[in-house]
Amino acid sequence: MRDRERDARQRQADEALRDYEISRRRVLEALGVSAGVTAISATGVGRALGAVGSSADGGSADLILHSGTIWTGVRGPSREAVAIKGQRIVAVGSDREVLAWADGSTRSIDLRGAFVAPGFRDQHAHILRTLSTNPATYQPRWTGHDEAASFESRRRTGQGHVNTYNAGRTPSDGAATHGPVTELLRSQILTLQEEAAKLGISTIVDAGLTNLTVMDALMQLHDEGRLKVRHLIRWQVGAMEAAAQLGWTTGFGNDWIKVLGVKMYADGWLGPRTCALREPYADDPYEWGFPNGILFLAQDRANRDVARAQELGYNITAHAIGDRGVETMLNAYDLAGVTQADRWALEHVQVAGDDLLDRMAAKGVVASIQLSFPTSDHWFAFDALGKRRAQRESYRWHTMLRRGLHVAGGTDFSIEVLDPLWGIQRSVTRREFDGSPSGGFLPEESVTVDDALQLITANDAFASYEEDDRGTIETGKYADLVVMRENLQTIPRMAIANATRLMTITNGKIVSEGEVAYPPGDATKDIPGAPSQQELADLY
Numbered sequence: 001m002r003d004r005e006r007d008a009r010q011r012q013a014d015e016a017l018r019d020y021e022i023s024r025r026r027v028l029e030a031l032g033v034s035a036g037v038t039a040i041s042a043t044g045v046g047r048a049l050g051a052v053g054s055s056a057d058g059g060s061a062d063l064i065l066h067s068g069t070i071w072t073g074v075r076g077p078s079r080e081a082v083a084i085k086g087q088r089i090v091a092v093g094s095d096r097e098v099l100a101w102a103d104g105s106t107r108s109i110d111l112r113g114a115f116v117a118p119g120f121r122d123q124h125a126h127i128l129r130t131l132s133t134n135p136a137t138y139q140p141r142w143t144g145h146d147e148a149a150s151f152e153s154r155r156r157t158g159q160g161h162v163n164t165y166n167a168g169r170t171p172s173d174g175a176a177t178h179g180p181v182t183e184l185l186r187s188q189i190l191t192l193q194e195e196a197a198k199l200g201i202s203t204i205v206d207a208g209l210t211n212l213t214v215m216d217a218l219m220q221l222h223d224e225g226r227l228k229v230r231h232l233i234r235w236q237v238g239a240m241e242a243a244a245q246l247g248w249t250t251g252f253g254n255d256w257i258k259v260l261g262v263k264m265y266a267d268g269w270l271g272p273r274t275c276a277l278r279e280p281y282a283d284d285p286y287e288w289g290f291p292n293g294i295l296f297l298a299q300d301r302a303n304r305d306v307a308r309a310q311e312l313g314y315n316i317t318a319h320a321i322g323d324r325g326v327e328t329m330l331n332a333y334d335l336a337g338v339t340q341a342d343r344w345a346l347e348h349v350q351v352a353g354d355d356l357l358d359r360m361a362a363k364g365v366v367a368s369i370q371l372s373f374p375t376s377d378h379w380f381a382f383d384a385l386g387k388r389r390a391q392r393e394s395y396r397w398h399t400m401l402r403r404g405l406h407v408a409g410g411t412d413f414s415i416e417v418l419d420p421l422w423g424i425q426r427s428v429t430r431r432e433f434d435g436s437p438s439g440g441f442l443p444e445e446s447v448t449v450d451d452a453l454q455l456i457t458a459n460d461a462f463a464s465y466e467e468d469d470r471g472t473i474e475t476g477k478y479a480d481l482v483v484m485r486e487n488l489q490t491i492p493r494m495a496i497a498n499a500t501r502l503m504t505i506t507n508g509k510i511v512s513e514g515e516v517a518y519p520p521g522d523a524t525k526d527i528p529g530a531p532s533q534q535e536l537a538d539l540y
């Protein structure tokens with residue numbers, strides 16, 4: 001029922017409030033402002049200069065990062081230092097203010113000008129479904145574009161969609177599986193999370209799981225104190241009943257593992273010409289016999305599934321790439337009485353006119369977009385949609401932000417690589433790593449570095465009901481941080497993906513330390529539409 005979801009959300013809000021009160025009290029105590037104590041001791045004059053201070057009775061920080069550029073995600077100038085105690089941030093400010101939190105037991109790290117951002121988040125990945133890939137050999141490299149291979153790969157995907165549709169199913173209908181936790185599963189999770197932690201990622205939303213055993217494995221690893229990345233889970237709609245029977249609905253979990261909700265699947269993809277469009281495709285390279293693409297969820301089925309997921313107490317999202325897919329899901333959400341408070345979402349939203357964006361904004365439906373998709377899809381978007389529709393209605397990340405939508409950012413790993421910096425560079429430049437296409441793909445839809453960072457920090461936290469606790473660097477919030485050598489705001493935009501991660505902190509714990517970079521590589525193939533050497537040089 002709606003009431004159950006509301007109760008769950010209220011419980012969450014209460015917990016957040018309690019945690020906030022605890023941290024507020026701790027800060028006040030540290031300041032000497034708790035009841036009956038004078039605000040500032042005689043010896044605390046130096047400490048009283050800033051808005052923060054430490055005390056002799058254990059108010060010191062466990063970890064201080066200083067002499068850096070702290071991009072807090074909050075309006076205003078960047079700061080120099082941040083102090084952490086336990087799982088939380090206790091001070092953010094100038095070096096002098098924050099270093100007042102140090103004592104003999106504090107580990108102080110001189111950032112030497114390094115750049116600190118809130119720990120990255122990924123609102124749409126398949127890290128736990130990708131367990132079958134060999135994580136030990138995970139080494140992202142961009143090797144350029146091979147149109148012949150891509151064409152065939154899209155055909156295979158499209159054939160899969162056609163077969164699924166003909167069987168009367170959607171790609172999210174897989175039934176739940178649940179068995180004993182194996183050593184293999186545990187070690188695969190540990191290896192993949194190691195990779196994510198190295199990349200600066202604090203929180204990953206797994207966008208569609210049917211394997212309930214993964215939850216058991218995560219809880220085991222959590223009990224053993226071995227988790228390094230926070231996992232938020234969405235169940236595939238086919239597994240939602242089984243998960244609900246175990247009580248694994250929205251809000252279930254702890255600081256490291258949480259059930260976020262369910263995921264449905266409205267239509268196909270643009271590349272294989274299977275996403276559902278209101279107007280027919282402009283071309284027909286695969287001759288599927290679906291001129292408007294494939295709508296897996298007919299309106300009545302969408303209505304039914306949404307109503308049931310709502311009844312079970314789930315937050316809801318749906319894969320919806322084409323405008324007909326988006327429209328069908330919005331109809332179902334409206335019928336269910338969706339409100340801003342629900343924060344239901346749609347994944348991808350690659351083709352959507354103003355009418356649909358306005359409907360999403362009005363009901364607070366989150367657009368969960370992928371930062372790398374515009375550049376990855378520029379090879380076929382104009383052919384599939386026709387130039388006019390592509391220009392007006394596709395990959396509208398900037399327009400979405402401007403029209404007041406809640407926009408959340410992700411990768412869709414393993415469709416794209418897990419490294420968030422690759423997506424930031426692509427969404428800011430609207431260019432592939434070789435600079436193509438010349439002039440950028442729909443360059444008016446590019447976003448700023450600040451916007452891109454917001455998309456994968458604060459905005460993602462909002463989309464997961466965590467904005468009171470995470471997503472920015474502020475006193476009282478959980479310490480989820482990433483340290484990079486380069487300042488993402490000032491390095492050349494075409495070099496963002498080369499930046500080096502130095503440290504990742506999640507829930508106050510250092511989960512990765514040491515230099516990590518995945519430069520996309522030298523992909524200077526001769527590609528039609530690629531810029532001239534001069535144009536490329538101007539981009540840096």
Ligand SMILES: [Zn+2]
Nearest residue numbers: 124126207412
């Ligand atoms: Zn996905």
